[in-house]
Amino acid sequence: MAEIIDGKIVAAEVVEGVKKSAAALAAHGVKPGLAVVIVGEDPASQVYVANKSRTAKECGFLSVQHTLAAETSEADVVALVEKLNVDPSIHGILVQLPLPAHIDAGKIIQTIAPDKDVDGFHFINVGKLATGEVDTALVPCTPFGSMLLIERKHGKDLSGLSAVVVGRSNIVGKPMAHLLLAANATVTIAHSRTKDLPALCRTADILVAAVGRPEMVKGDWVKPGATVIDVGINRIPAPDKGDGKSRLVGDVEFASAAKVAGAITPVPGGVGPMTIAMLMANTLVSAHRHAGLEYKG
Ligand code: NDP
Structure with a gap:
């Protein structure tokens, strides 16, 4: 019988490490900030987003959730992402997929600043990963x-x-x-x-x-x-x-x-369970990079 790889245990270890590292960052006056954007009322997406926001808070992050109505225009979602791109308190931006059909998900993803793209879907991060620049990419x-x-x-x-x-x-x-x-x-x-x-x-x-x-x-x-x-x-x-x-x-x-x-x-x-843990790790990495600090994770 195979060894069972317990993702719950490994994810809890990752989150523990993130918490400690976030506490150490506070000494530099930095609090990692994660903004999650959700458009519409897809029940599964709401559960995912709630879990992400809760875990971010547990890690000692600034956790901001933007819940937009299903009929929000693409231009308004772009405008929100652009605002978050230049918000110094935010180090990670995640737009929960799927988006309503009238919004071009690709366009929204490419609007996210690559250095805050904690989902790792921006072309810059995809390209870094594809060219082996894993150390400077944000990885999905x-x-x-x-x-x-x-x-x-x-x-x-x-x-x-x-x-x-x-x-x-x-x-x-x-x-x-x-x-x-x-x-x-x-x-x-x-x-x-x-x-x-x-x-x-x-x-x-x-x-x-x-x-x-x-x-x-x-x-x-x-x-x-x-x-x-x-x-x-x-x-x-x-x-x-x-x-x-x-x-x-x-x-x-x-x-x-x-x-x-x-x-x-x-x-x-x-x-x-690993997916949310790595989202926290990516946000922490981004906060270090924005502060010009090395992350030894
Ligand atoms: P997609 O539907 O985007 O991709 C599925 C891939 O599987 C495609 O490349 C498709 O091939 C291939 N495929 C489909 N049917 C067959 C088949 N009969 N034989 C061989 N290949 C096949 O799915 P995702 O990559 O987004 O997700 C994959 C799974 O992972 C899903 O169950 C999803 O729920 C899960 N998931 C889990 C996450 C987590 O947190 N654990 C996060 C994201 C996803 P082709 O390209 O030729 O169509």
Whole structure:
């Protein structure tokens, strides 16, 4: 049976470290500030934003939430982001996605000042990551957190290990692949047009699933002893729990994969908790950079 990689524990450690570092920053008169912008009333987004704001407060940050009505114009969202860009008390700006259909999410993301782009989606940060400038980039939180879990298992140097990332989104798959490459893994990115995905997955020492398809990756897709990182979060019906009930599952069929893997992240409790922790870490890094201080995280 595989070792279970407990993201809750690692995330709590990251948040503890952030709290201590934020307290040390106070000696320099700096309080990290995170601004979260939410447009509309998507219930899942509201839960995510509330969790982010709460954790920021726990870390001793200035936590500002801007809740805008669903019909807010694109120009008004741009104007708010531009205001936050020049606000010296704010070091991290996060615009919660998805945005209502009349707002161009790409335009809003590219309006965020790259040095406050704690989601790491701005072209400048994407480009830095793609060119191996990881130390000066702001790295997208979910792959960054996944990478930390991989580091806990394999260390920072993945030389000689093969990694397969299933999924090529800009939010998870591609940045994940760049991080693995920067750590010297030999990386393959798979997607919906990949031929014989199970066979490809079986070549991976490190297998990352970021597909959005419940329990797609089966145990017999996993190389014996591999490390499996399940990024997926899927809600599926659970009639066994009662009428209308549901449960969260990943993109990996946990029961079968855990019998073959060397280590595996559960869902929930694996990559999920890491995402918010890395958002805090990114905001802290940004606050250090804005103050001209080195962050030794
Ligand atoms: P996207 O829908 O943007 O991307 C999914 C990717 O999976 C695409 O590249 C797609 O290929 C590929 N794919 C879809 N079906 C198949 C298939 N049958 N075989 C092979 N590849 C396939 O999703 P995201 O990257 O945004 O998210 C992926 C998962 O991670 C989701 O479950 C999401 O909920 C979860 N997630 C979790 C987070 C966390 O905090 N833990 C944060 C963000 C996401 P193609 O490009 O060819 O269409």
